[in-house]
Amino acid sequence: xxxxxxxxxxxxxxxxxxxxxxxxxxxxxxxxxxxxxxxxxxxxxxxxxxxxxxxxxxxxxxxxxxxxxxxxxxxxxxxxxxxxxxxxxxxxxxxxxxxxxxxxxxxxxxxxxxxxxxxxxxxxxxxxxxxxxxxxxxxxxxxxxxxxxxxxxxxxxxxxxxxxxxxxxxxxxxxx
Amino acid sequence: xxxxxxxxxxxxxxxxxxxxxxxxxxxxxxxxxxxxxxxxxxxxxxxxxxxxxxxxxxxxxxxxxxxxxxxxxxxxxxxxxxxxxxxxxxxxxxxxxxxxxxxxxxxxxxxxxxxxxxxxxxxxxxxxxxxxxxxxxxxxxxxxxxxxxxxxxxxxxxxxxxxxxxxxxxxxxxxxxxxxxxxxxxxxxxxxxxxxxxxxxxxxxxxxxxxxxxxxxxxxxxxxxxxxxxxxxxxxxxxxxxxxxxxxxxxxxxxxxxxxxxxxxxxxxxxxxxxxxxxxxxxxxxxxxxxxx
Numbered sequence: 273x274x275x276x277x278x279x280x281x282x283x284x285x286x287x288x289x290x291x292x293x294x295x296x297x298x299x300x301x302x303x304x305x306x307x308x309x310x311x312x313x314x315x316x317x318x319x320x321x322x323x324x325x326x327x328x329x330x331x332x333x334x335x336x337x338x339x340x341x342x343x344x345x346x347x348x349x350x351x352x353x354x355x356x357x358x359x360x361x362x363x364x365x366x367x368x369x370x371x372x373x374x375x376x377x378x379x380x381x382x383x384x385x386x387x388x389x390x391x392x393x394x395x396x397x398x399x400x401x402x403x404x405x406x407x408x409x410x411x412x413x414x415x416x417x418x419x420x421x422x423x424x425x426x427x428x429x430x431x432x433x434x435x436x437x438x439x440x441x442x443x444x445x446x447x448x
Numbered sequence: 449x450x451x452x453x454x455x456x457x458x459x460x461x462x463x464x465x466x467x468x469x470x471x472x473x474x475x476x477x478x479x480x481x482x483x484x485x486x487x488x489x490x491x492x493x494x495x496x497x498x499x500x501x502x503x504x505x506x507x508x509x510x511x512x513x514x515x516x517x518x519x520x521x522x523x524x525x526x527x528x529x530x531x532x533x534x535x536x537x538x539x540x541x542x543x544x545x546x547x548x549x550x551x552x553x554x555x556x557x558x559x560x561x562x563x564x565x566x567x568x569x570x571x572x573x574x575x576x577x578x579x580x581x582x583x584x585x586x587x588x589x590x591x592x593x594x595x596x597x598x599x600x601x602x603x604x605x606x607x608x609x610x611x612x613x614x615x616x617x618x619x620x621x622x623x624x625x626x627x628x629x630x631x632x633x634x635x636x637x638x639x640x641x642x643x644x645x646x647x648x649x650x651x652x653x654x655x656x657x658x659x660x661x662x663x664x665x666x667x668x669x670x671x672x673x674x675x676x677x678x679x680x681x682x683x684x685x686x687x688x689x690x691x692x693x694x695x696x697x698x699x700x701x702x703x704x705x706x707x708x709x710x711x712x713x714x715x716x717x718x719x720x721x722x723x724x725x726x727x728x729x730x731x732x733x734x735x736x737x738x739x740x741x
Binding site for chain 2 (some may be wrong): 295299315316319343346347348349350351352353355356363365366369370372373376381382384385386387388389392396397398399401409412413416417418419421422423425426427429430431432433435436437438441
């Protein structure tokens, strides 16, 4: 459980709920009735500082900073049971992905998540596939009689990553 | 029916023996597969979607557009790829404005996605009645003496409004496939629990989940011969963590983990030496003995 947050009305970000709900699939945020079904079935419910229904309540209240700084949004295993069981069809796991996107825009990215896009930018795959590693993988595949892989044109992959706004992160090496 | 085979990254690059098993199965069942040249990572649903929805959807749409150019539907062998490609196709089918935006980006690298291509996981295919009959008739090494525990994993069946093929909390498709091959599948309390692989922030979440499931399976009255998974992440998560937990906590956890295509290949008569069955932390020694004696 988090410690008590005391805020004056003027400190709340009333537009936060609409920042999230305007995205396709996230309108459902506004339908939450705080029943707590999402939290009772949540795989990681005992590990988070804010349980799913409280994340939703905090979004609706306008506690932008508290939500985007919580460990809850990154601890989720995306098992989708919350979305599946919600009686009001609130798509919590999708909303959570959007909350992560917002946190990323503010530069809050756990290292466990930032590495993936670097690897894809460099290899087209989420597994390193260059130099000696590629030679070993190819040799193993040939031994098993598997067809040769034709990897993607990296210029295309990099173009998409740059164009959609992740280029900066993708080019940032682990040395930061 | 011919399919564009979407391999993803983890299976072809890290676990090629799983791809081999699947190709053997597809060959025996006479499923025509075409290689997809130039596809990238699906991309990986957990991090990419978390970092930037547009990057995730556009890279996914590029892969779908490649299948569209081939004029084929996609067949995936990984639950992660299945989740990404199917979600992207559903999102873009429901929102034309978003589709136009994504196509605007794709146009600059000469791709176009219309939404024609459908995405299937091989479980979805082989659990249909006509394929179950085919499996039954082609089984040469029936799994009659085996008790198997099925792990569906999260991304194969949920969210059901997108995946749309099995019950999100009482799935049956994999059980059906295994039963067609002669095996008995068991019912157990943690059957639908997540493997925890995607809960990256805290290692202990995955460890606790794996310990819970494996301990239950080991304590069951009936001996469980293997845990069957369909996702490369779940498969490696259970196999690796089981051994580590057993060592650290001095527990006897010894249930081998097999990928669904591997056990299918065994039943359909693929030579056991060709299947890299010992290529895992917990070796399926007893299972092999049962099948060969």
